[in-house]
Amino acid sequence: MDICLISLGCPKNTVDSELMLGRLLEAGHRIVPEPEAADVVIVNTCGFIDPAKEESLGAIMEVLQLKRRRPALRVIAAGCLPQRYRAELEREIPELDALMGVNDIARVAEIVAGAPPPARAPLYLHDWRTPRRRITPAHIAYVKVSEGCSHRCAFCAIPGIRGPFRSRLPVDVLAEIAALAAEGVREIILIGQDTTAYGRDLGGGVSIAGLLEAAAAVPGDFWIRLMYTYPTEVDDRLLEVMARHSKICPYLDIPFQHAHRDVLRRMGRPGDGGAYLRLLERARRAVPELAVRTALITGFPGERPAHFDYLLAFVRDARFDQLGVFAYSDEEGTSAFRLDGKVTARTAARRRDRLMAAQQEVLADKASAWLGRAVPVIVDGYTAEADYLLQARMPQQAPEIDGVVYLTDGSLGKLRPGDFVTARLKQYVGYDFTAAAIRPRRSSPS
Numbered sequence: 001m002d003i004c005l006i007s008l009g010c011p012k013n014t015v016d017s018e019l020m021l022g023r024l025l026e027a028g029h030r031i032v033p034e035p036e037a038a039d040v041v042i043v044n045t046c047g048f049i050d051p052a053k054e055e056s057l058g059a060i061m062e063v064l065q066l067k068r069r070r071p072a073l074r075v076i077a078a079g080c081l082p083q084r085y086r087a088e089l090e091r092e093i094p095e096l097d098a099l100m101g102v103n104d105i106a107r108v109a110e111i112v113a114g115a116p117p118p119a120r121a122p123l124y125l126h127d128w129r130t131p132r133r134r135i136t137p138a139h140i141a142y143v144k145v146s147e148g149c150s151h152r153c154a155f156c157a158i159p160g161i162r163g164p165f166r167s168r169l170p171v172d173v174l175a176e177i178a179a180l181a182a183e184g185v186r187e188i189i190l191i192g193q194d195t196t197a198y199g200r201d202l203g204g205g206v207s208i209a210g211l212l213e214a215a216a217a218v219p220g221d222f223w224i225r226l227m228y229t230y231p232t233e234v235d236d237r238l239l240e241v242m243a244r245h246s247k248i249c250p251y252l253d254i255p256f257q258h259a260h261r262d263v264l265r266r267m268g269r270p271g272d273g274g275a276y277l278r279l280l281e282r283a284r285r286a287v288p289e290l291a292v293r294t295a296l297i298t299g300f301p302g303e304r305p306a307h308f309d310y311l312l313a314f315v316r317d318a319r320f321d322q323l324g325v326f327a328y329s330d331e332e333g334t335s336a337f338r339l340d341g342k343v344t345a346r347t348a349a350r351r352r353d354r355l356m357a358a359q360q361e362v363l364a365d366k367a368s369a370w371l372g373r374a375v376p377v378i379v380d381g382y383t384a385e386a387d388y389l390l391q392a393r394m395p396q397q398a399p400e401i402d403g404v405v406y407l408t409d410g411s412l413g414k415l416r417p418g419d420f421v422t423a424r425l426k427q428y429v430g431y432d433f434t435a436a437a438i439r440p441r442r443s444s445p446s
């Protein structure tokens with residue numbers, strides 16, 4: 001059969017999609033890029049917050065319009081949305097041929113063949129031998145080091161969707177990294193719901209710092225990037241490992257969510273703005289050229305103007321290198337759904353915009369210190385806007401979510417995706433830099 005898989009959501013969902021594609025290819029199916037050419041379309045959905053759910057439902061309905069013209073087409077909804085809303089989807093969208101949750105990945109070929117998914121599948125955790133067809137650019141790969149989450153953040157539905165936290169074995173993760181490096185992957189990104197919790201369920205002193213150190217010793221010319229860390233779990237050993245190994249990008253993704261103690265307590269999260277600023281100072285002192293990315297929520301129930309003013313001051317003081325701000329989404333099944341003090345969507349959006357405006361001022365100021373410098377970059381390829389403009393990234397920029405470096409001159413015709421180059425930064429526009437490529441270089445971010 002010809003199968004098209006539409007992958008939505010975060011990088012963790014991307015890995016799930018790649019694992020499904022691997023199983024399907026192993027079973028002898030063909031993968032096609034367009035729904036119009038497929039016998040079966042699988043929509044791997046996100047069900048985290050309202051905008052993601054709306055995007056997922058929109059994609060499903062678009063494919064179902066095709067099914068109305070081609071009744072033989074089978075449409076399967078997969079991933080977080082069916083895991084969270086199976087009964088509702090069965091009732092509201094009966095045209096779907098099958099539903100499969102996040103724990104049904106190993107049985108995707110059987111479900112495509114018509115077998116019903118089990119009523120309750122066991123918790124899923126893949127290993128490096130699991131068949132996989134990557135859909136990221138050839139020089140970039142995500143490695144999911146764990147699955148699930150055992151935190152109980154009031155706003156988050158993930159533990160209910162993906163189950164409790166569980167780590168893959170270090171030898172398994174390292175085998176996957178070694179295989180990717182042997183394939184020529186140049187940037188390996190470690191992900192999980194909380195990567196700093198890695199290994200605690202395994203015992204024996206296993207930790208994300210130890211895994212990073214072992215990963216840096218894997219032969220090959222590649223960068224390692226760590227995403228999704230937890231604010232109170234970024235310790236001195238992790239920072240020391242990051243500073244010591246040139247393969248590890250000087251980059252920390254720490255979703256703080258808020259800064260005011262009162263709001264954080266209602267969110268079910270530890271720490272406060274003062275502790276977070278001290279962490280940032282310690283991290284920047286330990287890791288030269290460190291870039292810090294965070295995510296914040298505005299309009300959480302009970303967030304008063306004074307709480308927001310504190311958060312706004314925190315953003316200015318923290319001087320983040322990358323920032324994502326989300327207006328609170330009231331999610332059924334979470335403890336925040338039952339909280340009083342709801343903030344209007346309009347107020348939450350206005351506060352989000354004010355934070356992003358403050359962040360733009362921070363970035364414009366920080367960018368001036370980069371201009372004129374020669375920096376290492378990884379080439380991602382030509383841009384969609386112009387076939388003469390190459391897009392690249394510094395170690396301080398993660399793919400898809402952060403700014404980029406546009407290479408406007410130099411040996412552009414000789415560069416390919418995955419090449420490491422030294423470039424001189426010339427101009428800052430919006431979130432991006434322009435630069436001139438100077439010379440090829442090895443992979444070290446330092």
